[in-house]
Amino acid sequence: MDRSFVAKNPSVLVFLAILSLFTLGVTILSEGFGIGVISTSFVKTLGKTLCLCLIAVAMDLVWGFTGILSLGHFAFFGLGGYMIGMWLMYERTRLIVVDSLGQAEIPPTSAEVVDAIGIQIFGVVGSSEFPLIWAFSHSLTLQLILIVLVPGLLALIFGWLAFRSRVTGVYLSILTQAMTLALALYLFQNDSGLRGNNGLSGLQNLPGVTTSQDVVSIWFLWASALALGLGYMLVVWLVSGKFGSVIRGIRDNEARVRFLGYSVEVYKLAVFTLTACIAAIAGALYYPQAGIINPEEMAPIASIYLAVWVAIGGRGRLYGAVIGAAFVSLLSTWFTGGQAPDIPLGFYTIKWVDWWQVLLGVTFVLVTLFAPQGIGGLFDLWTDRRHPDRHGANLGPDDGALREKEAIE
């Protein structure tokens, strides 16, 4: 099975090789384990980029292969981050509280410990009670399960409602965006019990770990690379089999697939939920590196950017999604970080901090109009791969059944 899988998908080997080389290279150049050429903050940026690549792979599966333009996957990403963040905060605070209460004359009761943790965590937002959603935060195992369970369940329920009533196309996109907005607005409320606008912070400090961040950042880089590698293999495996053929069929013509006797809803739901889980895992790895998670991260705009990355990288090919996410997010960091040199025009100086968004927006329009294949399309030219030209050019994955000539007619 494995041999045939790799044989069928030689690109996986190339991808894994590049990923391992990259990880090894960064490790050697890092401050924690190597010669210290790459600063720890840049290692963290790279580690976070790997997580973004992973969610881009998920996005490609749900959009590029299944044709569901979800504008809500960053919500699942954020939920994953919240789930791991709850344990990190609880456990870190518990260690502090137990230590401090242990100095008192009378040993603390467990209720007192929990109360003190509550005051420490929620004091900042003017409350001290533990909300119900923190019920499992004391246990790492349970909280790790929740990382996939909560976003998975949300995706399952939302997807079931949406697919059942045959909401498709742009309607579904708007609905997913509304879901994201509702979730973000909900989390913005302090009453939601996740510290409102402040969110969960200090996540980079692992409870009980005293090792320096130089080392911890490399651990997370490894974990992110591993997750990306595994996630990539899983998705490649999925799309290369019969399952892949069916979801591509759904993308190209949902009605025909349904008439062939496939339960389109089940397939869509499976993909939607699976990608939500992958997104959540990516989020759970991302936020301990970012150090803080708050509802702003889950605003609808983030999910749209995700679509932008995948579109620029090239839909319908997984390495395209990875390239798009890595390329655009790193470029974005570079431009908005003030490192890009200003361009003086004499009468006006273009500051990239101000103009990057304009450039991104325009680029995106141009890519949509003139290069629907994205950066990945370059590989086609390079390998000189050619599709049999039946009815003119492909109009893009979501309307794949329609070839240019048909569509114009």
Next chain:
Amino acid sequence: MKSLKSTLAGSVVFAAMATAALSAEDTIKVGVLHSLSGTMAISETTLKDTMLMLIDQQNAKGGLLGKQLEAVVVDPASDWPLFAEKARELLTVHEVDVIFGNWTSVSRKSVLPVIEELNGLLFYPVQYEGEESSKNVFYTGAAPNQQAIPATDYFLEELGVEKFALLGTDYVYPRTTNNILESYLKQKGIADDDIFVNYTPFGHSDWSKIVADVVALGADGKKVGVISTINGDANIGFYKELAAAGVSADDIPVVAFSVGEEELSGLDTTNLVGHLAAWNYFQSADTDVNAEFVETWKATMGDERVTNDPMEAHYIGFNMWVNAATEAGTTEVDAVRAAMYGQEFPNLTGGTAVMLPNHHLAKPVLIGEIQEDGQFDIVSETDVVPGDAWTDFLPESAVLVSDWKELGCGMYNTETKTCVQTLSNY
């Protein structure tokens, strides 16, 4: 993809070498960590400009410890996780000796673990909700007892307000401040029913119902006052609706904690005359040193620019840091911190600010009435109020004190006589 990464790696190598070359030069680096893009840019860019102006002035005076100061400006782009990343970059790549920065509470919470881990030094210039005292942060803005409590006292005593509407944007500063105020008002004998609390989202614009609710509070014959922690743009709709409803400052006064000269410049203030704001500084303060500061600022930045409270906080913080470093003879963080305690520096509004061992300032509190020209008329000035890291008006915080000088602890429980924690819990 590979080539991209190697380019990136290359640029990192280059950046590292370049910084190494720079640090060999004889300058003292001052990090400026304010958003220059994104939603907070409008407020924070002003503070970046203030810092550059102060550093220039100091260099003109001969620098510090015989060296010139060099500003390292980075842009965290109103993105909270990016604040942590940029703070790490400032401390490890640029190796700055001190950072002046942040505006929002969430950005400060994001930066805290990094600053504490790398033993940096941060001066935070904005009024905030308190309940925090980090070894590595000096809070030059107002704690709640330096803004909210005096303003409430003013309402109770000077305006005779008996019923309070606490309106705020739903985030941590209003939540905590209102929590403290509720508790404070109850201690002052205000009944539960006489405190109305409402939270609205950022940028809220549909205020008609809330204003109607506030007006209806007057139905039991008690004088109503509004304490507003409404943030930013939302104020515009709120004041517009207030004016439309014909509510004058004499009927229902509004005191705001987040509305200063900068915010008013986006508003037609004719309908707001008489409403109040509480700060430690107003541009209209009538002293020579303030006149000079305002003049320099306008000369550097343009005539239409105004000065505000966080700018004064940076002014005091920066000068205290310079004096402390001069006293210590080094910019090394621990030495400077030890020299900071008890530092005194004249306020722009008159009097002297003192740095307390809890890393907060002792300063007088001003209350101003909005005038037609968008400036504030100072109608009240309190005695010097020492900033309190842990509020006395919430039971769980009342037992806590912060004293880094004697106790070496930012969260000391006076009841159990133990130090709860030395590192912050963010």
Next chain:
Amino acid sequence: MVRLFLAGLAILCACLTANAQEADLQPILQEHQEIIAKSSRKTIKPAIDAIASSGLPQAQVMLETWAAKNMWMRKSDGLFFSGQKGEGRSYELTDFDTGEVVGTFEKTELKQLKPNSGIRAMIGTALVQFQLTDPDRARRQAALQSIQRDPEGELLDPLRASIDDEPDADLKAQKQRLERLLTIGYDTDTGARVAAIEEMSDDLGVDVRAALNPLVVTNRQAAATLPSDMNIAAVLQPDSDDLSRDAAYDLLVASDLVAPRVSADDIRAALAANIDRGRVEGVPVAQLSSAAARAQAYEALAEAGAVPALITEADIDAALAAHVFFDTYAEPSPDVTAAAAHALEQIELKVGLNQTLDLTLDAISLASIYFLAAIGLAITFGVMGVINMAHGEFIMMGAYTGYVVQQFIPNHTLSVIVAIPMAFAVTFAMGVAMERLVIRWLYARPLETLLATFGISIALQQLAKNIFGTQARPLTAPGWLDGAWVLNDVVSISYIRIAIFVLAMIFLGLFLYIMKRTRLGLEMRAVTQNPRMAGSMGINPGRVNMLTFGLGSGIAGIAGVAIGLFAKVTSDLGSDYIVQSFMTVVVGGVGNIWGALAGAGMIGFLQKGIEWMNPSNTLAAQTYIIIFIIIFIQFRPRGIIALKGRAAGD
């Protein structure tokens, strides 16, 4: 005789000088110099009373000058003067008593007195006696306002005295009304008060309720037996809905009638205080980490008499049974309280009805804002089926156009009249350009239209930031739109909201007219239903699409001006409305303007309804509304008003 005459003269002189001294205000001011300079409401009362009761004619001028912040103190001798700004930083001082100019002084030599609004209110009250009969109508009005703000019993007589001579009918009515209100609160005659209460019991004014409510304020008390000398409102049963068991016991504790309960903190403190060689009453300290163990140890301590005993449930029961709990009125007269309670009951019912009406108005207003924001989208998305994520940015561009126009035309009325067609022109052009350059290439690929227009949206938003900055820009409504239409103290709606409602209705009419009565509308419907067939009938589908899209965008621009007038102009103005607008169209039903109207109405009413149920958290309303919409779509996937038959398309 001469001596007598001289003596008489001397007496007269003495009298005159004495008179002259009495006739001066400055000595009175000097007597209170310290508290006037300190300017605190808590201490100022004697000064104001002394000035007001001096009976001097110049007192009125002096008080008015003071309240207007025009009184200055000369630092050298502490004397008070009226100040007028002279050249530079100097001020010209005028004496209150003589009315003569004393001289011009530098600001540094003077101290301006800035009475805060609390003191200004007290000055206003003091001025009432002078102003009530003042020939100037504005002053009389000011006096009435002062009474309204701080009703006081002393003002009742002067007010009554002034009613008959009042020439102005409007003011007279106000005075009579105020007189009734003051009578309710301060008249000594109970009968008169009850009569006044009954007379005012159908009035909705906040001030009426403000006069009545203090009369029915109650105070909860506990005692061993029910006192007979109090005006008792109600006797309460402990452990009922009105008074919980805990609250009743707390009341007893607060009244010092029983011992307080021992809290968990008290137990811990007591245990910590009684540690004896690592044990508390024989229990090792290490075992005290559970509530049960602590309670046991505490009981042992209590038996040993070291600490007060725990309060048991039986103790509480006994204590509650041994006492009565009751509410008393602060107002001693039962007649007055009964009348007031009855009147309030009547008023409350009316207030409730009116509040519902007010909420309805608010909801209609919100709905019309949503409708206005969505109407352009109803054309581009509803009719053409084009997803335009940059719709919000068209709204924003309209608002900024209004702002720019206002920079050139300072007259607010004229500028708004100019801004509306300008905004339409700008966004129409933008829309046409966008349709020609981007959207028409993507008609076959709707998802990519969504993404491409999103790209345009972020670019436009950032451009606006670069040009106008991130700070909100003022777009000021004309003066005649200031203020509100006030039906009564409960129901009111600002004129600007009414204007937006009217604008929304105009556009509804315009839309219907264009679609149903014009050639363009006919062509639009034809192209939407079947572009190829329309093309073969001689219609140019490209041109029609372009114009339709331009029209939708142009209307968004006008909506932008309206929204900017009522809220704020910022670069993210559009993104605040985009999701709501899509929701409005989708919920209402795509392709039908009545659908958009129904959608806006539903969302507006729902949002206000949720806000009404949860007034302390507006954010929650927005969350729940979206969840509701997601669920609603499940049951009516095609919206409230679904197109049927051939028009439904696909």
